[in-house]
Amino acid sequence: MIRRCQGTNRREWVVDIEADGVSTPSAARRRVGALLKEVRLRTDLSLEEAATAIQRSAATLSRLERGRQQKVRILEVTALLDHYRSTRKDAFSAAEQEHILQLTERSTEREWFRQYGGPMTTENAARYAEYENDASVIRSFEPELVPGLLQTRGYAEAVTDAAFSGGDVPADQRARVVDLRIARQEEILSRPPGTLRFDTILGELALRRRVADVEVLREQLERLLRDSSAKRPDITIRIAPIELGHHALVGGPFVVMDMADPEENGVVYLETRGDPLFLDSDDTVDRFRGLYTELSAAVLTAQKSRALITRILKDLH
Template identity: 30%
Template sequence: MTRLLSPAVYRRMIAFELQRMRKAADITQQEAAEKLGCSRVRINHFESMRNLPRSADVEVLLPYYGAAERVEEFRDVIAMLKDVPHASDLARLAEVPRGFDIYLGLEQGAHSIRSYEAMIFPGLLQTPEYAGALMRGHDDDLPEEEAHRRTELRLARQQVLARQGTPLELTTVIDESVLRRRIGDARIMREQFDHLLEMSARNNITVRILGADVGVHPALHGPFTLMDFAIPGDPGVVYLEDRLGGRYYEDADEIDEYIGVMEHLLARSLEESESRRLLRQAREELIR
């Protein structure tokens, strides 16, 4: 089978489809477990990406769900993933927060990403020196070698923006306060502005600035990321991160809530041309 998506997205597809087909057949996890001769927890692990089912498992479950015609498709995907590590290859470049290894794989296979950035410029659009200054400032005790590895990881992630055939579609809303928050010295900030202006000219990248005069808005709880995948019926994922790690929201109602917030932010943020004007203005202020 030809690989078109990242392994993490294929794993997600299997988990999502197993859950969708079971629910469509009005079968509980306990009933599925009894049919397979296992615990309900094992079925839950199949449906949450924790464990990949065996071919023998789907040969029993799919006919039970009324989807016998998809057994061969699932066997092919499982065989392809059998020798692929669960964690993203990128996660081997440096230590990552809890849950971020899954994020890396999903990011590499996402069709589109929409994000709100309240504190820093988005990782996919950072320069090496801006990223490095962040890594070192985030942890004063971080060894220089590890800071370098984490910076290299961040840069490696950016290759998805130039992915062959289907580059990632990135839309990001950046709070105006990020433009005024100095990370590193003035030279690092100027280079970051130049890079952001250059990247925002690409067809697959949209940068919008949420002006300081907007005041109260529904994303004052902080930054978030919405990921969409090329999987029919998959509502996507919302990812939130704090200092200790990340967490995901995958229920359709939860995702719809964040989609509504993103639409609100886009409606109130500056248009692309005005956003670029403000970026240039902020850059010039560093020279004065």
């Protein structure tokens, strides 16, 4: 939790990690970086000057400040704080120092999804899992496939096999990809009521695409009906019907996530033919939130979406 110090524009951090909205190691790592950057700016030191003081490159310190350094070392953080204090004695308070060190300690804990090896432990996949794990609101637009958080195991196996159809990924690693996807569902969607809202818009094509045999699709549609029922008030599923037109599909799938930590920007995730993009500037996140709102107004309501899923399910043969 962050508050303004009385009589000044300077912010002070309250030493209460849970009240601060920082409940995971990845969120703690990003917060450590943001706070270290704020302290550095108070001292008027450049990235290069601060990095030289701890015998690191400016690129390494930049990754640390952006929360992209996978291993945040307490000795390095302590060395940085010592240097900042030697540069400016009032750069931070004792409470702020304690808070940063507590967050650093929290950031060294192992994330639950790191136990799954294979292709899904690449940097980009792990980064997505971190953001998803730390989100309070997830908005997903998927014109052609059911999103991973709502996939049945059979559906997940089919789309994973298709994604790795080149044969370079062994069967056991493909199985770990699916295991991670199911574990993500159990971890993310089993949170206490009110802690996460998952809102997704699916293209009608995603409901009709035969990724495997008819029984796999039938099971998947039944799962969507269960997840969109009144028993799951934190999940909203809406369908973009085919007759809506091509304009709704322009730009392809995207995900907009709001973080549980109120001090963090949201993030937009875009899949591309190359590496996926993670965009976190305020303007970009706001633009995609607005795009999602526009799509929400154009597609079927949740009730009509359930009716369409039911009709497609009845027509399966």
